[in-house]
């Protein structure tokens with residue numbers, strides 16, 4: 578079998594922060610804080626591997642159901658890192674983006690994210706997309722509403738609605754679909770993450786808890802992907 582290329586786009590479900598903290602008798606928010614450090618280390622070590630886009634699931638539409646102190650803890654961590662990336666953007670080559678309905682986030686966090694996106698938009702290094710107040714179904718619902726508005730306004734005809742058009746109305750456009758989605762802490766669920774974009778993604782599940790996930794684990798996931806035979810529903814000679 579021919580050696581496969583490193584995936585261009587990798588999605589990551591950073592699960593297991595709570596269990597990491599519990600094992601150490603620490604508050605859950607300490608697990609998230611350690612999780613953010615693990616992500617930071619990973620991004621710095623992933624340069625040069627050939628991965629162009631990384632999308633991380635930082636806060637889902639369902640995560641609001643968590644205890645108030647955990648939600649505010651995660652929001653605080655997001656703010657801290659977004660500000661850190663903003664302070665460092667001049668010397669860094671990361672492009673930072675977001676997906677999800679940001680309108681439910683605090684106005685200052687929304688402003689900080691918008692500033693960071695604008696400041697880093699021409700950077701040519703890893704394109705990091707942070708999913709915040711993100712749910713795949715919510716993203717599809719919002720895309721369908723936008724399309725419906727365009728049909729209502731006569732800009733589109735119903736027969737113009739193709740898979741490509743739907744993709745183009747998602748928050749993630751124009752980033753290509755992920756070829757690989759990594760999930761830590763052993764759970765075998767998609768949890769509403771990139772459900773449209775990940776239709777043909779390969780999944781890599783590891784028992785490692787997210788705060789313990791390192792660049793070596795990331796390379797193992799890429800190696801596993803490279804060894805797989807991707808068929809897209811056809812035979813392997815008929816790849817998309």
Ligand code: FPP
Nearest residue numbers: 591592593594595596609612613635658707
């Ligand atoms: C899932 O673990 C993790 C989250 C809900 C939050 C993840 C957020 C971060 C790591 C911070 C991200 C920071 C940046 C800068 C993007 P869990 O709490 O569900 O773990 P458990 O299943 O063990 O309880």
